Amino acid sequence: xxxxxxxxxxxxxxxxxxxxxxxxxxxxxxxxxxxxxxxxxxxxxxxxxxxxxxxxxxxxxxxxxxxxxxxxxxxxxxxxxxxxxxx
Numbered sequence: 001x002x003x004x005x006x007x008x009x010x011x012x013x014x015x016x017x018x019x020x021x022x023x024x025x026x027x028x029x030x031x032x033x034x035x036x037x038x039x040x041x042x043x044x045x046x047x048x049x050x051x052x053x054x055x056x057x058x059x060x061x062x063x064x065x066x067x068x069x070x071x072x073x074x075x076x077x078x079x080x081x082x083x084x085x086x087x
Contacts, residue, residue, distance in 0.1 A: 022076050023054040024067070052079055 025045030037043075052064035055076060065076040 018058050021056040021059075022065075022067075023056060025051075025053075 025047030027043060027046050029043070053067055053076060054061050055063040055065055055078065062082050063078050064080040064082075065078045068075045068077045
């Protein structure tokens with residue numbers, strides 16, 4: 001009976017929308033360079049092209065993956081799930 005109650009409780013949140021973000025890389029730039037950005041500017045990230053990208057759900061890293069192209073859109077192929085601790 002407890003398992004059924006847990007399943008019903010989980011059903012309540014399964015349709016809640018969360019913010020999913022894929023982080024390709026990052027860098028630090030002086031404000032001088034930021035205000036001089038224009039169309040065509042290139043920003044070099046501190047990540048190599050072969051490195052996996054991070055998949056974040058509501059700001060929490062949950063997986064790593066590879067960028068893929070699906071028709072005319074970008075996607076992510078999950079390569080590693082991050083083990084969570086029950087804190």
